[in-house]
Amino acid sequence: MKFSYNWLKQLVAFDKTPEELAEDLSLKSVEIEGIEKFGGDFLENVVVGEIKEIEKHPNADKLQVAMVDIGASGSALSQIICGASNIAVGQKVPVARPGARLPADEIKMATIRGVESYGMLCAPDELGFGTEHAGIMILDHSLPIGKKLSEIYTDWIxxxxxxxxxxxxxxxxxxxxxxxxxxNKSLKEENILLPEVEAVPSTSAGRHELSLQVKNQAPEACPLYLAQVIKNVKIAPSPMWLQQRLLACGMKPINNVVDITNFVMLEQGNPLHAFDYSKLAQTNAEIIIRLSTKSEKIKTLDDKEHELPEGLLVIADREKPIAVAGVMGGADSEIGTDTTDIILESANFSSPYIRRSQRALGLRTEASSRFEKGLSPYLAEMSLTRATQLLQEIAGGELVGEKIVAGDWKREQREIAVDFDKIKNYLSIDITEEKFWQILETLGFEKVETIHELSLRIPLWRIDINIWQDIAEEVGRIYGLDKVAEKALVTQTTPNTPKALYFDQTARKSLVSLGLTEVFSYAILGSDWLAKTKMLAHKHYFEITNPLNEYDYVMRSGLWAGLLKYAVENAKKFERFALFDLTKVYLPSEQDNVPSKEEKHLAILVYGEDDNEGLFVAKKYLDSFAEKFGLQFQYENDYFDDKPYKHPGRNAIVNFSSQKIGRLCEIHPNVLREIDIKKRVWMAEINFDALVDDAKNIEEGFAEIPSSVIFQEFSRFEVSKRDIAFVVDASMNTGDLADSIKSMAREIISVELFDEFKSAKLGEGKKSLAYHIVMQSAQRTLTDQEINQIMKLVSDHLVKDFGAQIR
Amino acid sequence: MDLEKLKQQFIEDIAKVQDEHSLADIETKFLGRKGELTEILKSLAGLTLEKKKVMGPKANNLRDWMSEKIADCKFQIADLKWQKIAKSEKQDINTPTLHYPLSTIHYPNGHLHPLSNFIFKIERVFEEMGFEVVDSYDIETDYYNFTALNIPPDHPTRDTQDTFYIKKINQANNKSKSDEFLLKTQTSSMQVRYMKNHEPPIKIIVPGKCFRRDDDATHSPQFHQFEGLVVDKDLTMGHLKETLSLVMRKLLGEETKIRFRSSFFPFVEPGLEVDVTCPFCKGQGCNVCKKTGWIEMLGAGMVHPNVLREGGIDPEIYSGFAFGTGIERLAMMKHKIPNIKLLYENDLRFLNQF
Structure with missing residues (x-):
């Protein structure tokens, strides 16, 4: 919510800059997320002027020529032409000097119908103060001539x-x-003086003219409904001070009645609504607070038609809903320029009903966002009183009868017993008892002493205070949480960290040491991906009822589909890799008190091996893993498993202690073609939890691998691959050669040996080497020409510096 | 030439295709350099403007259609081919052909994911301080994730934690209501479960996955948190402050300081946000901390008596404190990782750096 710094200063005298205030509020009360200056810099060139003379324009009937004192040196007057009729000699008015850049216009010296004009007298809207354009803005007469408006009107939001x-x-x-x-200041209550009158229930008013009945049929959803009939209001623009308050808080001025309801909401906190009395179903007018019935319709103030679902809280007349309670009023009973009699509503609507309406209509308004947090009905009482006062003062309204009160809420001040020493200890803050009570009293709490104990009477507007710990928070935050003194924690327990967690840690480290790289995958899988990989038919037990999109609703019951996804992009950049994922899958629960059986699985993926060896490389990984923990797996061919994502002839069951714990197989080549992976992929998945009891060599105690890695951004442009084969002396070190090739160009990101042999044909003491060279630019996709240049650089280098023969 | 006839001819021909070769012949016959459709397309140039307008789009559409059919057919042929190959490639898992030891040429080193390593660090730090490490459930009941934590149905806090709800399928006897199960939105979900099964004193840390319906540059629908919970007699805000001070120094560096800010979470009272001095500028003010010198790091507070009661612990005798934070952000700060997505893309260019 937007708060006006000037407004706050009007309500309490404090001596802090907006920045200091923001900092203190953020630590102790409300987090201030930003400060904005309100009232543009253009006000710098607008000054207070006093009109000294007015003459008719010699050549234009509707224009006048004013001579204005703007405090210029030598008391010279400025001659300014003005079209508005509301000016008079002696008035103080805003004068935009030549050079002023107003929101709509830059002011220049001009000659209008033969008479020179040195500036402009401004209407409120021309200065960004609301919408009023009927006449020139008349300023308070006490303002000094020549004062910049920026000094008068700047605010911080x-x-x-x-x-x-x-x-x-x-x-x-x-x-x-x-x-x-x-x-530690007091409120300047004189600025918002309100009589403290308790509401006396009565459900009707104005027996004769403008009568009204209120029927609260949903007291649970509306604990308090207050209505006041007001007649003879004169709809007009609000006074400028009021418009300015609304604008500062981000609301648009509309007319005096609507603006007053909004102003009071911003000042007192309860959203209000005004209905046009004449637009209600007539003869014995009624307001009914009830829940909507099926298919009722309403057109809201934003001109949208809504068909309401059953059970939304509405305000209705005898025929139809006239407002969605606490969210938005109806267009049919809107205050218009011809309105004379109104019903002012100040009510308390309970948060769950407001949230239901917000969801159903997809609407969140200034009003509903206040009700959704929950408000004390007391605020409705105060707001009605304040708005009634302003409607009489500003809009000339006259009250018809007493206010109507409908609802079950009773003013009742709760009390909480307070033990100063206990709270002081709980907070671990050294505070005097005097300061303690003083803070609470400034916040509106009243100290109540009985013979036995001290209690606090909770302010009527605070519905969040229910237990002594809430009181502790009040004192702690206002006094300063920086004053909490640290105390050594002496609590000791016998930690019983499960072996499974230590096994988990040791396993991850072991898998890395075997050469596998760990991935972190999503527990939620996309049905589109599962269909593509032909794994959709694979059993899954849990679905998300409200997924982020139409596909991502499957809770995994296995790890393969997720892991396979990470092979796709990596296979475009790397020739060969091995990945693992060690995490939970979600199976039907076997216990009553947990929703799902969460089983930890280990999956591995092998890519880029020789077509006929990959299966055994993957198996070797599993065996090496098992061996580290003193375990042994058995494998059993399964040629009859016809799952479409498994290679029919390369598929095995993994057993441990005569129990089936998983599977090892090649992914079917047709699945790989479907997901655009060029080389073969082998995968295994085993139930990790099944190994915990038997696993040996588990590290007890957690420890991270020390790392000071700072992430280096990598290029996301296309990667290009070329191969180079050449013959060199057999004594050459292949690693040195790779390093040397890599150093030839910044674009070469990896060099990998993929073939090495000697033969009689090559000659004695010679060998043939072949490398994959991977290139990528950080700035762009490399062109063929650029790639060829790099390759030429490499081959020239090999020939010249290593005596290589390129093949 | 009549396009309809040509299309009929194409349909007949493609139905007879046996293999890649016969398909290639069809492609040449219709779409090749001198293919029948190609010739028609060429001849369009000589037509009048009006005829061109009619014939042009028709011929082009037919070309696109034929190309698509040929591509489909190619895929099917390849599918059949690989079905056959796969069937012929039987291997016996127990007669390995692997002729080299794994260690010799493959993968000199694998890489631990930076999140794993950071979780180990968190676990180490807390273990050194005498905390028990506890695992938690990802699929939770509404009760443990919300209601037991003093967040009754219709509480506005539920709106701010956009929750994924879960239904059980594949079960004949599906009794679960649609809003009964959810993906836990916070590791706090373990608090009451643990309290129900253990007597105080309690001193636990719960690292775990969390899920929220949020997906943008700074949010991942899946992320990790750790939750700390200590319950004992006479615990105060002072104990909470000392504990968090110590933990943050150990996790972010000895010079790290913390400060409390007033906040609200329904399951603690008082509720706090805990800021740490910005590790990038050491509290001097920089872009990361928006010139404030502080970074918002944890939510914390004294356990609400309603939560203790829900866990079967008498709040007149015991008090407690709890705290929690996201692990991704800590790991990202440590390694200066700019975007949370990098942690879940699993790009080897990223993973290989760790």
């Missing part, structure tokens, strides 16, 4: 993130109270 339990802070009065407590 604090964007506050209100915690979900602090609905009472979504208004300026609430925040001012916090500021008062933080800086």
């Amino acid at each position: 604090l964007e506050g993130a209100i915690l979900s339990n602090r609905g009472d802070l979504q208004n300026h009065l609430g925040l001012a109270r916090e500021i008062a407590a933080i800086y």
